[in-house]
Amino acid sequence: MVAQRSAAGPAPGAFMDEVIAATPGGASHLELCVQCGTCGGSCPSGPDMEHTPRHLFAMIRAGMKEEVLRSNTPWYCVSCYYCMVRCPQEIHITDIMYTLKRMAIKEGLYRESSAADAPDFSETFIDFVNNYGRSFELGLATRYHLRHHPLTAVRKAGMGLGMVRKGRMDLTPKRINGIEQLQAILAKARELGAEDGAISQGGRQ
Ligand code: SF4
Ligand code: SF4
Numbered sequence: 001m002v003a004q005r006s007a008a009g010p011a012p013g014a015f016m017d018e019v020i021a022a023t024p025g026g027a028s029h030l031e032l033c034v035q036c037g038t039c040g041g042s043c044p045s046g047p048d049m050e051h052t053p054r055h056l057f058a059m060i061r062a063g064m065k066e067e068v069l070r071s072n073t074p075w076y077c078v079s080c081y082y083c084m085v086r087c088p089q090e091i092h093i094t095d096i097m098y099t100l101k102r103m104a105i106k107e108g109l110y111r112e113s114s115a116a117d118a119p120d121f122s123e124t125f126i127d128f129v130n131n132y133g134r135s136f137e138l139g140l141a142t143r144y145h146l147r148h149h150p151l152t153a154v155r156k157a158g159m160g161l162g163m164v165r166k167g168r169m170d171l172t173p174k175r176i177n178g179i180e181q182l183q184a185i186l187a188k189a190r191e192l193g194a195e196d197g198a199i200s201q202g203g204r205q
């Protein structure tokens with residue numbers, strides 16, 4: 001059921017409709033959440049999240065768009081999918097977390113979150129995957145800390161060098177074989193993502 005807009009502003013359910021429409025696949029089942037809390041109790045990142053997934057979904061239902069998009073919760077989701085396999089309502093929790101990240105970036109509200117540097121970290125990770133086909137931990141950690149926590153970078157340099165010496169981390173990135181095939185897949189995914197975004201934007205007009 002699509003929420004109606006009132007003279008005082010969007011109806012509370014309007015934001016939930018927006019999240020559902022923006023989640024790929026068209027069947028996130030978010031509206032079926034029964035607030036059982038299984039997701040929050042299963043989540044390895046729960047202690048670091050400002051709101052458990054259950055709490056966040058209640059806020060979505062209540063139309064608290066800005067508070068939801070300022071929450072650090074989606075940024076602490078590590079996409080382990082544990083909540084999804086345990087949810088009795090088969091809600092696509094992890095996919096919804098990705099939707100909320102995209103919305104927070106689009107609305108600029110991630111900047112007001114306590115995880116404001118997370119999108120930059122993700123972009124750096126994606127850059128390495130695009131260029132080498134895999135993550136490069138030393139480059140990722142160095143770039144992230146120099147940009148956002150330069151003092152911590154100095155403190156952690158010793159630990160990083162120790163890991164390199166013990167062969168636990170590579171000193172230089174190594175490109176996978178067949179990188180052009182992966183790049184073609186990623187380019188197609190970006191193309192489909194752009195089309196999907198255009199369709200869901202159109203659907204909301
Ligand atoms: S496990 Fe599923 S139904 Fe239960 S609170 Fe989480 S999302 Fe809602
Ligand atoms: S997929 Fe995300 S929200 Fe779900 S249990 Fe894993 S970290 Fe928590």
